[in-house]
Amino acid sequence: MSRAPAAIRKLSLASRALAAIAGGYVLASLVTAAIALLLGRLGVSQAQALLAATMASFPLYAAIIMAVFHARSAARAWAALVIAAASLAAFAWLLLPGGAA
Amino acid sequence: MGTGLRQSMAWLHRWVGLLFGWLLFFIFLTGTLGFLDSEIDRWMRPELPAPTAWPPATRLVTLAEARLRDKAPTAESWFIRLPGDRETPALMASWRTRPDQNGKQAFKDEALSSGTGEPITDAIRETGGGQTLYAMHYALHYMPREAGLAITGAAAMAMLVALLSGTVIHRKIFADFFTFRPGKGQRSWLDGHTLLAVTSLPFHLMITWSGLIMYLFLYMPLPLATLYPDPTARDRAVAEGSRLAPEEPVAVNAAPAPLVPLAPLVARAEARWGAGSIGFIRVEDPGRADARIALHKRTTDYAEDVPALRFEGASGRPILALEQPTAPGRFRTAILNLHEGIFAGPILRFLYIGAGLAGTAMIGTGLILWTEKRRARRASAAPPDRGLALVDTLNLGTIVGLPVGIAAYFWANRLLPAGMEGRAAWEVHILFLAWGLAYILAIWRQRARAWRELCWFAAAAWGLLPALNAINTDRHLGHSLAVGDWALAALDLGMLAVGLFFAFLARQAAVKSRAVSAEPVEALA
Amino acid sequence: MMALLAFLLLSAGFAALALSMAQHYRKLQYGAPAASRKLALRGAGWALLAAAFVPSIHDLGVSLGIVLWFGLAALAAAAAALILALWRSGRRA
Numbered sequence: 222m223s224r225a226p227a228a229i230r231k232l233s234l235a236s237r238a239l240a241a242i243a244g245g246y247v248l249a250s251l252v253t254a255a256i257a258l259l260l261g262r263l264g265v266s267q268a269q270a271l272l273a274a275t276m277a278s279f280p281l282y283a284a285i286i287m288a289v290f291h292a293r294s295a296a297r298a299w300a301a302l303v304i305a306a307a308s309l310a311a312f313a314w315l316l317l318p319g320g321a322a
Numbered sequence: 323m324g325t326g327l328r329q330s331m332a333w334l335h336r337w338v339g340l341l342f343g344w345l346l347f348f349i350f351l352t353g354t355l356g357f358l359d360s361e362i363d364r365w366m367r368p369e370l371p372a373p374t375a376w377p378p379a380t381r382l383v384t385l386a387e388a389r390l391r392d393k394a395p396t397a398e399s400w401f402i403r404l405p406g407d408r409e410t411p412a413l414m415a416s417w418r419t420r421p422d423q424n425g426k427q428a429f430k431d432e433a434l435s436s437g438t439g440e441p442i443t444d445a446i447r448e449t450g451g452g453q454t455l456y457a458m459h460y461a462l463h464y465m466p467r468e469a470g471l472a473i474t475g476a477a478a479m480a481m482l483v484a485l486l487s488g489t490v491i492h493r494k495i496f497a498d499f500f501t502f503r504p505g506k507g508q509r510s511w512l513d514g515h516t517l518l519a520v521t522s523l524p525f526h527l528m529i530t531w532s533g534l535i536m537y538l539f540l541y542m543p544l545p546l547a548t549l550y551p552d553p554t555a556r557d558r559a560v561a562e563g564s565r566l567a568p569e570e571p572v573a574v575n576a577a578p579a580p581l582v583p584l585a586p587l588v589a590r591a592e593a594r595w596g597a598g599s600i601g602f603i604r605v606e607d608p609g610r611a612d613a614r615i616a617l618h619k620r621t622t623d624y625a626e627d628v629p630a631l632r633f634e635g636a637s638g639r640p641i642l643a644l645e646q647p648t649a650p651g652r653f654r655t656a657i658l659n660l661h662e663g664i665f666a667g668p669i670l671r672f673l674y675i676g677a678g679l680a681g682t683a684m685i686g687t688g689l690i691l692w693t694e695k696r697r698a699r700r701a702s703a704a705p706p707d708r709g710l711a712l713v714d715t716l717n718l719g720t721i722v723g724l725p726v727g728i729a730a731y732f733w734a735n736r737l738l739p740a741g742m743e744g745r746a747a748w749e750v751h752i753l754f755l756a757w758g759l760a761y762i763l764a765i766w767r768q769r770a771r772a773w774r775e776l777c778w779f780a781a782a783a784w785g786l787l788p789a790l791n792a793i794n795t796d797r798h799l800g801h802s803l804a805v806g807d808w809a810l811a812a813l814d815l816g817m818l819a820v821g822l823f824f825a826f827l828a829r830q831a832a833v834k835s836r837a838v839s840a841e842p843v844e845a846l847a
Numbered sequence: 848m849m850a851l852l853a854f855l856l857l858s859a860g861f862a863a864l865a866l867s868m869a870q871h872y873r874k875l876q877y878g879a880p881a882a883s884r885k886l887a888l889r890g891a892g893w894a895l896l897a898a899a900f901v902p903s904i905h906d907l908g909v910s911l912g913i914v915l916w917f918g919l920a921a922l923a924a925a926a927a928a929l930i931l932a933l934w935r936s937g938r939r940a
Binding site for chain 1: 327330331333334479482483486487490531534535538539541542544545546548549558559560562563564648649650651653654
């Protein structure tokens with residue numbers, strides 16, 4: 222991104238910041254919910270699993286933000302976020318009561 | 323971005339640090355003063371009786387109970403705090419009223435004489451005290467609490483990102499951190515920033531992460547809401563996550579029924595935990611058949627999670643289902659206790675304050691480092707850099723201006739008339755007015771001169787506080803040192819030390835501005 | 848008293864760790880440390896840091912003692928760094 226014109230650079234930066242802040246937040250939320258659901262299925266109290274997973278979600282969110290800013294381009298970061306979020310959402314939906322499983 | 327890991331993290335660290343640096347400086351400085359909240363409360367209420375040997379808890383609780391039965395027989399809940407630790411300088415009786423037609427509840431708080439049980443609150447000046455200062459570090463001010471919490475939560479996330487990315491940048495974290503090269507401009511700022519960060523990194527990570535855990539379901543509500551769409555189930559899940567067998571429910575019964583005397587229950591609890599071990603008593607729905615009483619042990623160890631002793635209020639029967647903490651609940655209690663440092667005795671408290679100040683200084687040096695780097699990279703013939711000028715102004719106005727504002731808060735406490743309407747609110751207004759004036763000075767004066775002048779002003783504002791205290795009250799150093807009131811003596815001496823620190827900074831700034839004016843290029847900046 | 852002992856052990860430990868690095872060792876001695884001395888300094892440093900746990904937890908118990916250890920370690924490491932910084936300027940003068 223070093224040689225691109227200023228306007229494109231700014232746009233790409235804004236897109237990356239949005240991916241990190243909003244995309245990262247959604248992804249961290251999904252991972253947290255999925256872990257709590259999974260541990261709940263494995264016999265751990267779901268309320269306790271959710272508390273533990275939510276406490277861990279903040280360093281996780283920070284790690285996602287860092288990963289997005291390390292990605293080679295904003296587009297790649299978005300693609301990775303969307304794929305991860307979609308698979309986690311499907312997984313969580315399967316485990317939720319009223320879901321498919 | 324997009325190249326090596328250390329480059330991308332350096333970029334992220336620099337910009338996250340800059341965007342949130344001023345807010346984080348405010349949060350860290352007021353939060354550090356929070357470790358002294360009770361001592362500041364006492365300093366700002368010189369009328370409070372000096373700490374004495376307190377009567378036994380059973381006697382104190384009888385006094386508070388009599389006051390509450392008299393003043394608030396139909397309150398929704400009562401709170402009695404027993405003196406004997408630094409948090410509680412006097413016997414405190416408080417209550418929350420039932421909602422009125424508009425659904426509004428009031429919270430009333432009275433300090434009582436430990437001899438007679440009569441309120442002494444009227445004799446004490448109205449002040450925000452250390453609590454108002456401490457509450458700003460998470461709820462900010464002049465805005466709804468939720469808005470403040472949301473903003474400080476975002477700042478805490480930014481801090482976490484800055485800490486973690488900063489650690490990644492510093493590959494040779496242990497090799498470099500003994501290195502401090504003073505008097506070398508940008509290099510020294512970087513060394514100082516690193517030294518402050520690395521030596522107290524465990525504290526910085528703990529305080530930031532636990533700050534987020536403090537309101538975790540406010541900051542990360544989606545998983546909870548997804549798993550428990552029903553609000554009642556949601557509340558239960560939150561309780562069950564940290565406590566096994568939550569409180570055995572006492573069936574709602576609003577019929578009037580007299581409350582059993584509290585003193586015998588206190589005696590029972592003391593038999594279990596030791597004399598003087600009860601810190602806090604809470605009564606729900608006093609005067610009703612379904613009243614509940616809970617006796618809480620004082621926190622003496624952050625890792626300790628002792629369930630309260632509970633009793634039915636009308637019969638005095640113990641509620642046997644003790645709430646046992648779960649593993650994640652225990653962890654959460656421990657890390658939140660670590661955040662607040664309530665358990666800390668004098669040595670640990672001193673270290674907490676040191677670590678908090680290290681964090682504050684880490685943020686301050688980071689902000690200055692940003693400007694030093696940018697200035698060093700500027701070509702001599704470059705046009706004026708508006709971004710740099712803005713950051714310079716905000717840096718001075720925050721790093722020195724906020725301490726000036728806090729000193730003004732203490733001055734206001736001593737100088738505002740005792741019976742003034744809205745006195746406590748005006749103390750805070752004066753804090754922000756003085757801070758605002760510092761920004762104006764930072765905009766108006768040339769940079770090097772403004773640093774020097776504002777530092778001298780801060781030195782005077784802090785250094786003269788013990789003198790003002792001596793003229794204005796009888797709780798001055800002469801008194802506190804003579805009678806061994808170390809908490810108040812430490813505050814007065816600490817204010818003096820802050821004054822000396824700013825005098826030192828002012829001298830440094832003077833040396834630097836002479837060096838700068840020798841270089842014509844830099845003098846223009 | 849125990850806190851002071853812990854602080855002294857930690858300071859000595861950090862000083863030894865710093866001296867196990869060539870750039871700091873040079874401030875006291877000519878040349879870089881030999882590999883064996885480097886190893887000995889590093890070993891002594893970590894051993895002293897570990898030993899400081901004993902006085903740290905002696906009065907306060909394990910949980911509070913760990914907090915004390917971390918707090919004192921920050922102070923001791925900063926003290927070691929400042930002494931090394933001043934040492935250099937002393938030699939130069």
